[in-house]
Amino acid sequence: MNNIFVYCETEKGKIADVSLELLTKGRELAKRLDCKLEALVIGHQLAGVEKELYGYGADVVHLADDARLEPYSTLPHTSIVVGLFKEEKPQIALFGASSLGRDLAPRVSSALKSGLTADCTSLEIGDHKDNKGNEYKDLLLQIRPAFGGNIIATIINPDHRPQMATVREGVMRKEKLAEPKTGEVKILDVNKYVKDEDFVISIIERHLEERKIDIKSSPIIVSGGYGVGSKENFSLLFELASVLGGEVGASRAAVDAGYAEHARQVGQTGVTVRPKLYIACGISGQVQHTAGMQESAMIISINSDSNAPINQIADYSIVGDLSNVIPKMIKYYRANSK
Amino acid sequence: MTKSLKIVVLAKQVPDTRNVGKDAMTAEGTVNRAALPAIFNPEDLHALELALRLKDSNPGTTVELLTMGPGRAADIVREGLFRGADGGVLLTDRKFAGADTLATSYALSCAIRKLNPDLIVAGRQAIDGDTAQVGPQVAEKLGLPQITYVEEVISFGNDAITVQRRLEHGVETVKGRLPLVLTVNASAPVCRPRNAKYLMKYKHAKTVSELQAQDSDYIEFHQLRTYLNIPEWGVSDIEGEEEQFGLKGSPTKVKKVENVVFQVKESKKLSDADADIESLIKELIANHTIG
Structure with missing residues (x-):
């Protein structure tokens, strides 16, 4: 009992x-x-x-x-x-x-x-x-x-x-x-x-979909927030994720704005992730989001606002514009990886 | 064959949590609703649309809103009227204050019994709590079946309704018989806009409390048009046990509320200069984080 x-x-x-x-x-x-x-x-x-x-x-x-x-x-x-x-x-x-x-x-x-x-x-x-x-x-x-x-x-x-x-x-x-x-x-x-x-309620039909997007098991996550600005700008994140061998995540604000699918949402009402590397792009860092990623082994934030709350839990915070920073990351990764 | 239905839509006025300032919480840790823009809970608008479509296809059907909140939540009923609902009730009483989801469901279920509908439709969840509890809790209190996460009505007729539900990893088609409770997802059709004709007709719709602030000519004008009256129900207007309402009827208590405190890490600030980015990438490769 x-x-x-x-x-x-x-x-x-x-x-x-x-x-x-x-x-x-x-x-x-x-x-x-x-x-x-x-x-x-x-x-x-x-x-x-x-x-x-x-x-x-x-x-x-x-x-x-x-x-x-x-x-x-x-x-x-x-x-x-x-x-x-x-x-x-x-x-x-x-x-x-x-x-x-x-x-x-x-x-x-x-x-x-x-x-x-x-x-x-x-x-x-x-x-x-x-x-x-x-x-x-x-x-x-x-x-x-x-x-x-x-x-x-x-x-x-x-x-x-x-x-x-x-x-x-x-x-x-x-x-x-x-x-x-x-x-x-x-x-x-x-x-x-x-x-x-x-x-009294009868189930007539069921279609279960395979989980196509599974960011939970990815060792590297490049995640975007409302600050990314548009669905088109998310393609930069996809490019970086693909170069690094990772997946793309998103904050609730970005998902609500239609920039990314719900399956990519990280946070309290999405998935909780613990990757080796989490790159937060244009994410301010509301608890709703950080609850789902703060145990990442390493966190890099890229934000034009040097006072964004996410910077407090980031190991590295890069202050700058995504469209400038991400291509440089890709360039130097390609130049230095074997 | 179709038949006319009586549908009640549960709708909540919520603070727009997508845009919150620092004065949003009181010292006691409850929501300072007065300091925030109040909106029609988004998924409840999807619920309203689902009800209005059933009304469109089943002549004679009526759609009524039921909302619980302070006086200003009468806006929810008006918004529903502007979009095609036939009426609505504001459940308001100081004794409802401090209700958690269970006490809220209890009060709503008492009011629903009085309205005696064939179908109850609600949004899946409200953006201020994201609990998704009230729909199922109301269904249980009324002893009715529930179908949650509805995104489409596939067919309706002879008191049987077939809907498609959105699950986290798929969809399900289920069939039930009225009366029952549906909760509606954001993936359901968006709500129609306000209709100019209804806006003209109902712009003066008011509760008794709102009328008190008006002059006698206005009150007279209002009393000649009973369709403008938004009923206001308190504890004494619905049958229920008083100890199950509000704070008293709420098993969950807030022990503590904290503002968000991050465990501050030793954070290195970098600029977007080439040299900074290159040294970061080299470091990440060297310590096998990437590469």
Whole structure:
């Protein structure tokens, strides 16, 4: 009872990366709270999936296996999660901030009248004293940029359980246990939780696209912001990225302005990246963006504004115009690389 | 066969977070909305357009806006009227203040019950919080199914609606029966502009509170035209448990708000001169960052 639960997404028997990242974080929190880490998998043909989850620290794996449960549909999954949470009373429940998790988690929080914090960039355990003098021990501190990334807010749920949070893919690290261990499987009786009315929405067709653009795994990212000025100017960034063997990223402002595709967006509402080299071009450096790239091994900023906030986290800041700086970088790279 | 529908569009007035100054936050860490330009939440405009298209193809259908906020959020209802909506309600009460997504959904769901629509349409998320929680939370409170991330209505008839949803790595076509809740993505069609005829008709649409600031002649003119009245509902106008509204009904609390502090690195400033760029590139090659 009162353990940490992670809702694990599956597609054709494969557990989503974001879920494994949450288990990695969850086991750190469970250790701190001295409780168990439990995984919940809802889908079809799940036999054997528990082995992978043990490898990421799950002590207990709940499996709800039924042909009607894959692909994901809101109501049956909600019924199972809500029903199980009522029985198990988790203190913390984590969901991926994926299209699935952002559909499911609010529904669950509404049914349980429990608070939910979206798109957390950090999760910690800490105490809290409110202004009436009530003290709370070991709450989940849900930390996220808010208000367009202009501030960082720490959100808590003092009086309601579970404390629920969603986290985007790539924000937490995914790490297997050094010492493999085993755990316990609990098979759920699907019909106990799910009613026929839960299947009123029918899925007629699904087209999943291969991820064509994957900037997350690129060792070098050349990223552009609103300051790049136009979609045409982004071609300079593509040229530099291709010369260096990297990918092109973008800030939210650049994506909103139509300069780059959403799949390239780095930051709180995009992907989190940790490349060897991150070149930020015409990016001012709102937290919304820096939350997704500040762990890059090396950061170079190119900005005409020498006071741009991004310069504070850059190892090198080049003050100048992109159309002048980038061609020079290409030229000297070509002249000096073997 | 088509039939007339009653559609409610949930819309929020949001601070334009794309352009924020330093006085945007109060000392308590809440948003200082008064200091910011207020706009119609962008994805809620896509939701409005989806509703108006259903109205276009199903004669007799009515579209009403429902918005919760301070008095000035009546602008949201007016904006909807200018673009083709038939009416709207402003949910406003000090007791709604400080609501998190759950308390907001509770208040909205109480108001929706009173309006009793066949279909509820909302934007996927609002730009001031980006949580995408209110749509699904409202659906749960009403005990209705939800279809999130809608970008296109493929067909509608006999109370069945088929839509295309945009997922992060693909699309899905799903079919549901009314009543239900849809949330609409920015990839859905953009909202039609204001219509000059509706602008003329509704430019004097006002709430009771707004009317109080006017002289008696204006009030008389207004009272003769009931279509100009924007209903204002408070806690006493909707059926709900008071402890579930506003700050009291909000399980999440803001513990702390910090302005952004970067861990300042030892940063080297370079100019765009050839010598600076060349030495940087050579250094990056030498330490195997590139090359």
